[in-house]
Amino acid sequence: MPATDSLTKPDQLPRPAAGQPLWGVTILLVEDSRFAADGLRLMALRGGARLRRTETLAQARRHLSLYLPDVVLVDPGLPDGPGEELISELASAPRPPVVLAISGDPEREPACRAAGAAGFVAKPLAGCAEFFALIRSHLPQPRAAGHPLPVPGLPAADDLALREDLIFARSRLSASQSQADRTYLSGFLEGLARATADPVLAEAAGALVASDPGQTFDLSRLISQRIADLPQPFLRSAI
Numbered sequence: 001m002p003a004t005d006s007l008t009k010p011d012q013l014p015r016p017a018a019g020q021p022l023w024g025v026t027i028l029l030v031e032d033s034r035f036a037a038d039g040l041r042l043m044a045l046r047g048g049a050r051l052r053r054t055e056t057l058a059q060a061r062r063h064l065s066l067y068l069p070d071v072v073l074v075d076p077g078l079p080d081g082p083g084e085e086l087i088s089e090l091a092s093a094p095r096p097p098v099v100l101a102i103s104g105d106p107e108r109e110p111a112c113r114a115a116g117a118a119g120f121v122a123k124p125l126a127g128c129a130e131f132f133a134l135i136r137s138h139l140p141q142p143r144a145a146g147h148p149l150p151v152p153g154l155p156a157a158d159d160l161a162l163r164e165d166l167i168f169a170r171s172r173l174s175a176s177q178s179q180a181d182r183t184y185l186s187g188f189l190e191g192l193a194r195a196t197a198d199p200v201l202a203e204a205a206g207a208l209v210a211s212d213p214g215q216t217f218d219l220s221r222l223i224s225q226r227i228a229d230l231p232q233p234f235l236r237s238a239i
Contacts, residue, residue, distance in 0.1 A: 020048025021132045025139065027051040028069040030060045030086065031102070032078055032188065034161035036123060036195060040073070043131045056080045064090075071098045071135060073121065076108045077187040084115040091116025098138045104191035124195045163230050165192055170223045173216055183209050189223075201226065 027049050031037045037053045044051035052069070054060045057080050060072075072090055076083035083101065090099045101112030102121040109120040118138050125131050169189055172181065189205035192198075204219045 020046075022047030022049035022135055025049040025071060025135065026067075026069040027071045027073060027135075028060065028063055028097075029053045029102075030057070030072065030074045030078065030083060031055070032075060033165050033191060033195075035158070035165045035192060036075075038158045038161040039124075039195075040131075043125070043128045046128055047132050047135075049135070057083070057086050060086055068095065069097055070139065071100065073100050073102045074112075074117070076101055076103050076112055077105070077184060077191070079184060084111050087112060087115040087117050098135075100134070100138065104194045105187060123191060159230050162192070162196065163227060166223050166227045166230075170220055170227070173220055173223070179209075189219075198226070 022044065025048070027044055029037055029040055029051055031040070031053060032055045041051050041053070052063065054063055055078075057078055060074075064072075072086075074083040074087050074090075076087075087099050087101060090096055099117050100119045100121055101108065101117040102123060103109075103112070104123040106122060112120055119134065121131075121134060165188075169185060169192075173185055186205050186208040189208070190202050193200075193202035193205055201222060204222055208216070208219060
């Protein structure tokens with residue numbers, strides 16, 4: 001997996017402004033991967049939307065007890081339970097927001113739609129225009145109309161976010177022996193592998209569920225190698 005310097009400086013971030021395709025839209029993202037969330041955050045900023053992120057069902061419910069976003073994006077594979085539970089809760093609420101499922105596993109789509117999701121976002125996304133069009137297609141008129149859709153490419157997510165995701169996976173892999181945790185980690189790592197075009201990691205992650213609980217050394221070593229391949233944070237070259 002090639003290492004790239006994808007850090008975005010604060011002064012390079014787009015600012016929400018009237019005229020952007022998602023201007024005024026508030027989004028709650030329920031996503032356990034920092035790497036995936038960082039890419040979506042940058043796309044939301046480019047579109048003029050405001051995005052908040054939670055990592056678990058419990059955190060999402062606390063957020064939703066305080067405010068109601070326009071759109072909720074829910075990853076079905078979460079560390080404290082299936083995202084379909086939250087989708088069902090929101091879909092049956094008196095004033096439901098737009099609820100979309102977002103996952104790198106297309107096999108989760110039927111269950112998400114059955115739970116009440118209005119749409120399914122496949123990770124990784126092809127680009128900003130796809131994201132903008134999908135969100136706007138589910139928003140009520142006239143908010144969703146009036147501004148042309150730009151066609152910028154996909155923004156590069158933060159390598160530090162990817163590093164944290166990999167460190168989290170390695171730590172949880174070494175600590176967990178339960179089948180439920182192994183199933184969760186398999187999906188988590190497969191999602192990272194798709195986002196980073198890493199077929200070797202995807203194959204190893206897919207085999208995690210069927211492997212013996214004690215045979216995780218090779219996957220842990222592979223994750224460690226991916227971490228080592230990334231730029232080292234906070235290090236400067238000697239002058």
